[in-house]
Each structure stands twice: as structure tokens, then as C-alpha cells.
Amino acid sequence: MTGKLDGRVAVVVGGGQTAGQTVGNGRAAALTYAREGAAVLVVDRELGSADETAALVRDEGFKAEAHQADITRDEDCRGIAEAAITSWGRIDVLHNNVGIVLPGSTEDLSEQDWKRGFDVNLTGMWSTCRYVLPHMREQGSGSVVNITSLASFAAGPSAIVYTTSKSAVNSMTRSLALDYAPHGVRVNAIAPGMVDTPMGVDSVAQASGKPRDEVAEGRAAMVPLKYPATGWDIAKAALFFVSDDAAFITGTVLPVDGGSALLTASTVPPGY
Structure with a gap:
């Protein structure tokens, strides 16, 4: 690796993963940032899963700590920022990787389903930004990467909560980018396919x-x-955004999708 993030601190929210045969997006991001020199705070709702990712980072000789947080709880979002500042005194990267899919059409869904989808996919991300961005503003630098979805660009069958909340993430990303650009803070998003x-x-x-x-x-x-794509493909795009290679890029929503955004809206399945 080239040390693009030497001396920096990265917070990866959603850095754990469920069991499976491949690496998840959050775990791949945490490992990629660490390999480029960043100290990483791995955040997950399940502390054991965050611990697994942090252990993988430390096994490679890099710095990482695990932190438990449920981003639907405002106090937990505040605790994420506090944990990073307590451990390393600054936050240079915020990587927001949490999201859920609640399938169903409008008539299938309850009000609780709708609120749950937005609480996890949008409001939790906003709350985490709300507590991290003041530290970035004070230090005059920082980069936020929000993981949205290809589904945010088009409708999908029986996926109204997911597509609508992810579309809102795109809009929030652009608004945050405009608000914080004068303070040297960049905000971008990645839309995986x-x-x-x-x-x-x-x-x-x-x-x-x-x-x-x-x-x-x-x-x-x-x-x-x-x-x-693999989780590593998403992580490489995120690394570009948070590194100095993208120093003049903010407010961008980047599809990492193998060309899927070129297809018509009717071909986009739920869960993209």
C-alpha cells in the first residue's frame, strides 16, 4: 500500500458483517483504510462483529478499536464521535455503511416499517454526521462517504421504503457537501450495484x-x-474519495455497478 491515509483516523459505521463466504462492504473498507495508514474505529450494532473486523486489522499490524452503537439511537451516534476523539483526538474519515431492505409495496407496509426503514437508512446516517462533522469543521478538514444504492436512481418493484430512503441519502449528501465545503470538509456517496x-x-x-x-x-x-462487484471494489472507490486524490471532489454520487445504471428503471430489482 502507499500510505495515502497515514496519520489519519477513520470511523467505519457498519464495519462488521454477517457470516458468509465473502467480505462485506464495511469490513473491506475498514481493512482498506487501515492498510493505507489510518487508525480505524470499527462501529457495529453487534459488538462481536465489530471486534472480529478490528481483530483482522490488528492482525495485519494496524491500529483498530471496536465500538458498539445502534445508529437509530441518537445517544449512540454521539458516542461514536466521542469514542474516536477519546482514542485518537481527531476524525478524518467517516464511512457510513448501514442500511436495511424492507420489501413490500405501500399497502403491504405498516407505518412502523416505513419509519424503521428511514430511521436506519437515513436518519441514523444524518445523526452520525451531526456529531462527527463539528470535529471536522473545527480541524478544517475531513471526508465523509455515504453508502447509498443503485436503487436510489430508479424505482424497483416492492421496494418503496428502500428506494425512497436511499434517494434521500443522495440529496442529503449533496446538501452536506455544500454546507461544509467552506470548512474544508468533503462529502460524497457511493451507489453500489x-x-x-x-x-x-x-x-x-x-x-x-x-x-x-x-x-x-x-x-x-x-x-x-x-x-x-466485491466488497473490495466498493472499498477502493471509498479510498479514492477520502484520499487526497479526490481533494477537489465533493457532492458526488458515484455508481460502482458494472454498468447497471445504464439499464432501464424497470430492470432494477429490489435490494440493489
């Missing part, structure tokens, strides 16, 4: 009863490049 992760493939296979390979092959077939 089909990614071979435990959440995207293993969880779907388990829920549907289909073999994992069948699910993975079916998702890959929908990508113009004919193969899915």
Missing part, C-alpha cells in the same frame, strides 16, 4: 431457500459486465 457480499447473496439465499451459487449467478447475470 450488485455486490457479492454476505448480505447481498448469503442472506438472500437463506431467505429464499435457493443455493448460494444460484443466487450469485442470477445477480451477476443482471450486470452488463456479467460479474458482480
Whole structure:
């Protein structure tokens, strides 16, 4: 690695992952940032999962700590910023990777479902930014990466909560970028398409009863490049955004999707 993040501190929210055969987006981001020199605070709702990621980072000789937080709780979001400042005195990177899919059309969903989707996909991300951004503003630098979704660009069948909340993440990203640009803070977003992760493939296979390979092959077939991304592909894009290579880029929503954004809206499946 080239040390692009030497001396910096990265907070990866959603840095754990469920069990599966491949690496998740958050874990890949934490490892990628660490390999480039950053000290990493790995945040997850499940402390054991965050611990696993932090241990992997430390096993490679880099700095990492685990922190438990539920981003639907405002006090937990405040605690994320406090934990990083207490440990390392600054925050240079905030990587927001938490999201859930609640399938169903408007008539299928309850008010609780709607609120839950927005609490996790949007409000929790905003709350975390609310407590981290003042530290970045005070130090006059910093970079935020919000993980949105290709589904934020188009409607998908029975995915109104997911597509609407992820579209709002895009708008929030642009608004934050404009508000904090005068303070030297950049805010961008990544919109993954089909990614071979435990959440995207293993969880779907388990829920549907289909073999994992069948699910993975079916998702890959929908990508113009004919193969899915990995968590490492998303992490590499995030590294670009938070490094000095992207010093003049803010307010951008970048599809990392193998060309899937070129397809028509009717071909976008739920869970993108």
C-alpha cells in the first residue's frame, strides 16, 4: 500500500458483517483504510462483529478499536464521535455503511416499517454526521462517504421504503457537501450495484431457500459486465474519495455497478 491515509483516523459505521463466504462492504473498507495508514474505529450494532473486523486489522499490524452503537439511537451516534476523539483526538474519515431492505409495496407496509426503514437508512446516517462533522469543521478538514444504492436512481418493484430512503441519502449528501465545503470538509456517496457480499447473496439465499451459487449467478447475470462487484471494489472507490486524490471532489454520487445504471428503471430489482 502507499500510505495515502497515514496519520489519519477513520470511523467505519457498519464495519462488521454477517457470516458468509465473502467480505462485506464495511469490513473491506475498514481493512482498506487501515492498510493505507489510518487508525480505524470499527462501529457495529453487534459488538462481536465489530471486534472480529478490528481483530483482522490488528492482525495485519494496524491500529483498530471496536465500538458498539445502534445508529437509530441518537445517544449512540454521539458516542461514536466521542469514542474516536477519546482514542485518537481527531476524525478524518467517516464511512457510513448501514442500511436495511424492507420489501413490500405501500399497502403491504405498516407505518412502523416505513419509519424503521428511514430511521436506519437515513436518519441514523444524518445523526452520525451531526456529531462527527463539528470535529471536522473545527480541524478544517475531513471526508465523509455515504453508502447509498443503485436503487436510489430508479424505482424497483416492492421496494418503496428502500428506494425512497436511499434517494434521500443522495440529496442529503449533496446538501452536506455544500454546507461544509467552506470548512474544508468533503462529502460524497457511493451507489453500489450488485455486490457479492454476505448480505447481498448469503442472506438472500437463506431467505429464499435457493443455493448460494444460484443466487450469485442470477445477480451477476443482471450486470452488463456479467460479474458482480466485491466488497473490495466498493472499498477502493471509498479510498479514492477520502484520499487526497479526490481533494477537489465533493457532492458526488458515484455508481460502482458494472454498468447497471445504464439499464432501464424497470430492470432494477429490489435490494440493489
